[in-house]
Amino acid sequence: MELNTDNRIPLYQQIYEFIKTEIINGNIASDEKLPSKRTLAKNLGISTLTVETAYSQLNAEGFIYSLPKKGYFASKLKMTAPLATSNSEKKSTATNSRPAQSQPEYTINFSDSQTDPESxxxxxxxxxxxxxxxxxxxxxxxxxxxxxxxxxxxxxxxxxxxxxxxxxxxxxxxxxxxxxxxxxxxxxxxxxxxxxxxxxxxxxxxxxxxxxxxxxxxxxxxxxxxxxxxxxxxxxxxxxxxxxxxxxxxxxxxxxxxxxxxxxxxxxxxxxxxxxxxxxxxxxxxxxxxxxxxxxxxxxxxxxxxxxxxxxxxxxxxxxxxxxxxxxxxxxxxxxxxxxxxxxxxxxxxxxxxxxxxxxxHINRMRKSCGLKRDTFFSAIEKYDRKKHFSIMEGDAGLHFLLKVSQECLAKFTDSLISKKIKLTSVAEYYNRPSDQNQNMFVINYSSIPLNKIDEIVKELTTV
Structure with missing residues (x-):
């Protein structure tokens, strides 16, 4: 055991951490007798009180136990897996672990129901x-x-x-x-x-x-x-x-x-x-x-x-x-x-x-701005959808409407959306069980779409 007097970690805690790790890793066997407080203090060149504080903490947490007039002994730990690993093991684990699955990035996301920061x-x-x-x-x-x-x-x-x-x-x-x-x-x-x-x-x-x-x-x-x-x-x-x-x-x-x-x-x-x-x-x-x-x-x-x-x-x-x-x-x-x-x-x-x-x-302003966004979407669809592949379904309320796509181009349309990184969710995906019903109906959440981007976005959508 080597103590670092320049370290900000107190000496008693360094002793505590060392002995605890040795017991966990099995380097100090179960029921093995530890050095007496005086012996360890003399060996390390520190006060007996410092060693006593470390032993008291280990004893309180159950890593060691004491017997009257006999001293301190390492406890028997029942572990199904090691609590401490070597640096090489940690590195191996980190290499083999799979990173958290990230969400794909979309250039246009009509499934996002967030509000526009400008509002x-x-x-x-x-x-x-x-x-x-x-x-x-x-x-x-x-x-x-x-x-x-x-x-x-x-x-x-x-x-x-x-x-x-x-x-x-x-x-x-x-x-x-x-x-x-x-x-x-x-x-x-x-x-x-x-x-x-x-x-x-x-x-x-x-x-x-x-x-x-x-x-x-x-x-x-x-x-x-x-x-x-x-x-x-x-x-x-x-x-x-x-x-x-x-x-x-x-x-x-x-x-x-x-x-x-x-x-x-x-x-x-x-x-x-x-x-x-x-x-x-x-x-x-x-x-x-x-x-x-x-x-x-x-x-x-x-x-x-x-x-x-x-x-x-x-x-x-x-x-x-x-x-x-x-x-x-x-x-x-x-x-x-x-x-x-x-x-x-x-x-x-x-x-x-x-x-x-x-x-x-604020609600009056929001209703006005969202109404303008909705009308701009409708006007842009009318402007760019020359072949009439789209039709709009909405109830004159809320912050989303439905875009119906003609069946003859549905398959190619959905494939192209993926390649263009445009996210559209069909109504069919919101049913409890997979359904063929409403596969060609898509939800358009427009609250987070900036007004000045709508014309460009709809043009891209109709191009797809």
Whole structure:
């Protein structure tokens, strides 16, 4: 053992590390007697106290044991694999290990649902953040309740009343870092014995979240009005996950007749609930947004869920849900021990953003700019698609539309996309099982596409 007195690592720790490594590698055999504290201290030219400190740490961690009047001995370690490897072994392992699989790079990505950085109100957000730091110094240092801060819940309730016509008590709102996190809370709230119904097709992430918790999921087919009620009854579902205002990926907007059918289904049996995912309802380009199912629910069976990732930024992970009163009471009993996953500082800044009417102005600007992007896409397709290989399908809402490609050129079209590094996802890929249906329907997410690039991109697409 050689000690380095110039090293910043304390001497007792150098002794501890050396003896521990020797025991792990088997160089000091099990039950082998170690030198006495005085002998080792004299041999190393250090104080006995330093050796005693190292031995005490080794003894506490179980690497050595002591016997009265006999000294210290190496413990017998039962290991299925070595804890330490030589440098050559480490190098070999590093050489043979496979690197993490990276995502392919695309020149154009229509599957990306991120928001355009140009649309984020950086200057306003920075100003409000400074105000929060100046005026709420003590508030932002307090732990947030499990539901989120009251100031943000009040701001959200006010926004829902003004924008969506919903009368919501702030005490019914739960804030979380993304809708994925809120789904996990609902699973724990309902229990793991429930059957969750999911629209088919739907976003793959939804079913992955439910499956990761081991709960039973059933996929319910849809018609032109939305999810089929008859299939719900046959599958014996308890909880139904729907997006009635603008379904992804089909873009279907559920009519009020089907909405009432679903509400009646939920009210027929105790324990049935609807999760209304209203993820991009703010983006309806002609007329007002459709009323939420929560606002016409007389049975308290709708859990309303929304997010700020579509309206503000995909990197601002702030979402919320509105629970019926009876579920809110259950949440308080069962899940109130959780900490809110959104930083308090972000909650206060967002609350100010809403209360000072910046959010309303921002939505109006976003709706205008996204509407312009959508119209520019349509005009460019009309301009460049001379052979009429494309047709557009959209519901005058949301941040995506469907591009239908003629069947006669579909195979060559999809092959060319790969070579051109253009990513388009067909609707068929969002079904639970591989389907020949809608193979020629492609989802166009346009929120992250810069306006000045659209004409060039569509020209490239039509060339392909």
């Amino acid at each position: 984020f109100p950086f200057s306003v957000w920075a100003k409000l953040l400074r105000e929060v730091l100046n005026t709420h110094q003590y508030d932002v240092m307090k732990n947030s309740p499990a539901q989120g801060t009251l100031v943000l819940r009040k701001a959200i309730a006010k926004h829902l009343h003004q924008f969506r016509g919903m009368d919501v008590n702030p005490d019914q709102i739960v804030i979380g870092a993304g809708t994925e996190y809120l789904y996990t809370l609902l699973i724990q709230l309902f229990g793991f014995d429930k059957t969750y119904a999911i629209e088919d097709p739907c976003h793959k992430k939804i079913s992955k979240i439910y499956n990761s918790f081991g709960v039973k999921t059933v996929h319910i087919p849809m018609d032109e009005k939305g999810i089929l009620i008859k299939c719900l009854n046959s599958k014996k579902a308890d909880i139904v996950h729907i997006s009635p205002s603008h379904h992804f990926p089909t873009g279907i907007i559920m009519p009020v007749t089907r909405r009432y059918e679903l509400l009646n289904w939920a009210s027929e049996k105790s324990g049935r609930y609807l999760i209304e995912d209203d993820y991009d309802s703010e983006f309806r380009f002609n007329g007002k947004p459709l009323p939420t199912m929560q606002s016409i629910d007389n049975f308290e069976r709708v859990i309303y869920m929304n997010t700020f990732t579509k309206t503000l930024s995909s990197t601002i992970r702030i979402s919320y849900m509105v629970l019926p009163k009876i579920l809110m009471e259950e949440f308080s009993r069962k899940l109130n021990f959780y900490s809110c996953t959104v930083p308090v500082m972000d909650q206060y800044t967002l609350a100010s953003f809403i209360d000072q009417n910046y959010f309303e102005k």
